[in-house]
Amino acid sequence: MDIDPDKLASPHAVAFLASKIRNVPDFPKPGIQFKDITTLVADARAFHVCLDLMAEPFIGADIQAVAAMEARGFIFGGALAARLNTGFVPVRKPGKLPADVDEAAYALEYGENRLQMHKGAIAEGARVLIVDDLLATGGTAEATASLVKTQGGIVVGFVFAIELDFLAGRARLEAASGAPVHSVVHVAG
């Protein structure tokens, strides 16, 4: 039997994780189907398996930093940094980081915002993995990638627990950065 490491995420494991995500209709505004990961991370097995499946493609990829976005990205990002033995770089909304920052504007599926990263957070030439809970339009992750590149980092990949396939964020990120996009649970529509 050939062993293919790209196929470690069994359909059974992915279905288990999907079953732990709570769908909240019309939050934070009418028409949005909010994918609530608090029910997934509250389950010890689901959180563990989800982190395994998020980390696995990047084991041995010489990642030097994980950059994750406030606030739900921190839940996965810090844990993944510890698994991959990398540093962790928080990306935050304006006014939260205490020292000098770089800033990028971005559009959400609902609304608009800006993201900031401490100046000098990423070393020149550092290989960076960008982590968030969910990929929708890709605006948040694209803004984070631009901050990483502004500081001289190399975006090695993007990883998400959930991807809303119908919003085509993947194509946007691949076109903008050329880096691979990896998501554990796909929502078709």
Ligand code: AMP
């Ligand atoms: P985007 O920039 O459009 O890819 O949006 C991704 C960001 O918005 C992530 O940080 C998500 O946490 C959040 N987000 C967008 N849409 C949803 C949704 N339907 N359910 C939960 N979170 C969402």
